[in-house]
Amino acid sequence: MLRPRSIRTRYTMMATALSLLFLVTIGVSVDLATRYRVEANAFEDTKAVASQWSAAVRNGSVPHTLPAMTRVNLIQIVDADGHVLQASKQAWNRPPISTVHPPSNDRFQNITSCEPGRGCVLLMAIRVTPAANSPVVYAGLPEPSILATCWLELGLFTCIVLILAFVAWITWTLVGRTLRPVETIRARMSEITGSDLSLRVPLPPGRDEIAMLARTANQTLDRLEIAVKQQRRFASDASHELRTPIAGLRVALEDAIAHPEDVDAQETLRTALSTTNRLEAIVSDLLVLARLRASDPEPPEPIDLGALAKEASTGRIDTVPVHVNATGDVRVSGCRSQLMRVMDNLLNNARRHADSSVEVTVGSENGQAVVSVTDDGAGIDPHDRERVFARFTRLDDARRRDPGGTGLGLAISREIVEAHGGTLKVEDSPRGARFVMRLGAMTDSGRPGNRL
Known part of the structure; x- marks a missing residue:
């Protein structure tokens, strides 16, 4: 069985089918009830007339021609032999309108008598007395046209149609009007391509399901446009950052092959190794960024930020010393490995720019866990404080102090912190640069507190 593809057609057919079933049930009920009522009324009228003349027969006061006072105009008094004794004017010139002779134990009978060429008659037959030779009074009327014809059924059928x-x-119109915004949304969605995600679907008025669908579609398109823009920018930046060391490596190797007598082979190999290390670092950081966006988050666990900061500050004794000052038991809920990477990135960045020391403070403020990493170096200009978190951004001082850096450490750190519902910013400091991370602190019940 073929199913219509159009929702509008399916709903119209369904509504029509259900209405047909309901209307047919109602129509049959109305038809049967009407026929029963008309027939019952007719028999009531014939019974009243027949009873009246039955009493008159018993009293011996019956005229030769019986007057018809109502619509019951077929009246006959027939003896036991079937001879018409008295009759109404309309019933004199016809044989007995019925041959039914009610028995003595059932003197009243409703009869429908049909004769060719005369139609049908609804009548009441009453046996005057229980005696064997008792006459019978017949009172009838022609079958009403509503019973004799199909006009009732034809009228009901016309009404049903x-x-x-x-x-x-109505269903076709209402469903079409309801689905018109969906068709508009579909047409607009078909115009949206990967090269142009600026289009949005029109918002229908109201707050029904279709309006919610349109809003959700626009929100999805907003996120998709942002993601595509980030991906394109990321691909452009990544290709630029990878192209530069690869080009330098190619030039050095080609020069060593073309002029082996003029090139120091050991120096060329050291340069190639250094470039390879930088490429490896860039690729590793790119993989970290890809995993942060594509992978499912790990199950959160309670993390002591003071202990995490102390753990991250140990292990490297040949660098700038790090002093950790943890106040109280400051815990957050999150991924330990990711927050450890944030702490390592912040400490490595601070060590790289510090003159003599790095100070880490861990505390809580207004229901938030606050970690600040401060170095005593040259600091960061206010107009560069947001730029340092952009991917592949490296200030002049950073290039000078660490030529092999990737420019992705702070970008990775901010994405991790934001994924945990927190913030990572550069704030004012009397000297050097001060990076401040804020996360929702865990309460006594074990739940995260307020987050920014």
Whole structure:
């Protein structure tokens, strides 16, 4: 069985089918009830007339021609032999309208008598007395046209067809009007391509499901546009950052092959190794960024930020010393390995720019865990404080102090912190640069507190 593809068609057919079932049930009920009521009324009238003349027969006061006072105009008094004794004017010139002779134990009988060429008659037959030779009074009327013809059924059928047509039209119109915004959304979505994500679907009025669908679609397109822009920018920056060391490595190797007598082979190998190390670092950081966006988050666990800072500050004794000052038990809920990477990145950045020491403070403030990493170096200009978190951004001082850096450490750190519902910023400091990380601190119940 073929199923219509259009929702509008399916709903119209469904509404029409249900209406047809309901209307047919109602129509049959109305038809049967009407026929029963008309027939019952007719028999009531014939019974009243037949009873009246039955009493008159018993009293011996029956005229030769029986007057018809109501619509019951077929009246006959027939003896036991089937001879018409008295009759109404309309029933004199016809044989007995019925041959049914009620028995003595059932003197009243409703009869429908049909004769060729005369139609059918609804009548009441009453046996006057229980005696064997008792006459019978017949009182009848022609079958009403509503019972004798199909006009009732034809009228009901016409009403059903008209109502079905109205229901189908109403359903088709309302469903079409309801789905019109969906068609508009579909047409607009078909215009959106990967090269142009600026289009948005029109928002229908109201707050129904279709309006919510349109808002969700626009929100999804917003996120998709941001993600595509980030991906394109990231791909452009990554290709630029990778192209430079690869080009330098190629030039050095080609020069060593073309002029082996003029090139120091050991120096060329050391340069190639250094360039390879930088490429490896860039690729490693790129993989970290890709995992942060693509992978499912790890199950959170309680983390003591003071202990984490002390752990990250140990292990490297040949660098600038790090002093950790942890106040109280400051815990957050998150991924330990990711927050450890943030702490390592911040400490490595601080060591790289510090003159003599790095200070780490861990505390809580307004329901938040606050970690600040401060060095005593030259600091960061206010107009560069946001730029340092951009991917592949390296200030002149950073290039001078660490030529092999990738420029991705702080970008990775901010993405990790934001994924944990926190913030990472550069704030004012009397000397040097001060990086401040804020996360929602865990309460006594074990739940994260307020987050920015």
